[in-house]
Amino acid sequence: MDGTAQGQRRLAFFWITLTALSVAACASSHGPVARAKLTQAERAFDEAQQASAAINAPTELKAAEDRLKDARESVAQKNYSRAIRAAEQASVDADYARARAANYRIKQMVDEMRQSIRVLRQEIERLPQ
Numbered sequence: 084m085d086g087t088a089q090g091q092r093r094l095a096f097f098w099i100t101l102t103a104l105s106v107a108a109c110a111s112s113h114g115p116v117a118r119a120k121l122t123q124a125e126r127a128f129d130e131a132q133q134a135s136a137a138i139n140a141p142t143e144l145k146a147a148e149d150r151l152k153d154a155r156e157s158v159a160q161k162n163y164s165r166a167i168r169a170a171e172q173a174s175v176d177a178d179y180a181r182a183r184a185a186n187y188r189i190k191q192m193v194d195e196m197r198q199s200i201r202v203l204r205q206e207i208e209r210l211p212q
Contacts, residue, residue, distance in 0.1 A: 113163035120170035121154050127177035131184070140183035147176035 128147050136144040150173035157166035 113167065114158075114161070117154075117158050117163040117166040117170065120167050120174075121151075121158055124151050124154060124170040124173040124177065127174045127181070131177040131181040134181045134184045135188070136177075136180035136184040138184070139187035140180040143176060143180035143183055147173050147180055150176055 124147075128144075128151055131140075131144055131147060150169050154166050154169035154173055157163070157169055
């Protein structure tokens with residue numbers, strides 16, 4: 084084996100090793116970001132549950148729950164880019180569920196206020212003039 088062939092093999096091995104290390108470093112750097120996004124999504128989901136989204140926006144909350152589960156599984160499998168995407172989607176779905184639940188409660192309050200106004204008007208009409 085001459086020196087040139089051996090040098091080319093060493094150079095190829097060097098580049099393959101460098102590429103593998105770069106890919107590994109890049110993938111491992113997404114781990115903390117994925118975990119942070121997952122924590123954020125879990126917090127948004129908890130807030131949606133506390134806002135009665137399970138009762139007033141069950142479909143939206145279920146979508147958030149499914150995406151949160153996907154994000155957890157992706158983190159466990161070290162598929163961090165998928166975990167980040169799923170966690171971000173779970174956060175958006177949970178926020179939407181919370182907003183829908185809040186909107187439902189506000190509509191109920193408006194209906195109650197309207198009913199109270201009707202009752203007051205009836206009482207006023209009954210008063211002697």
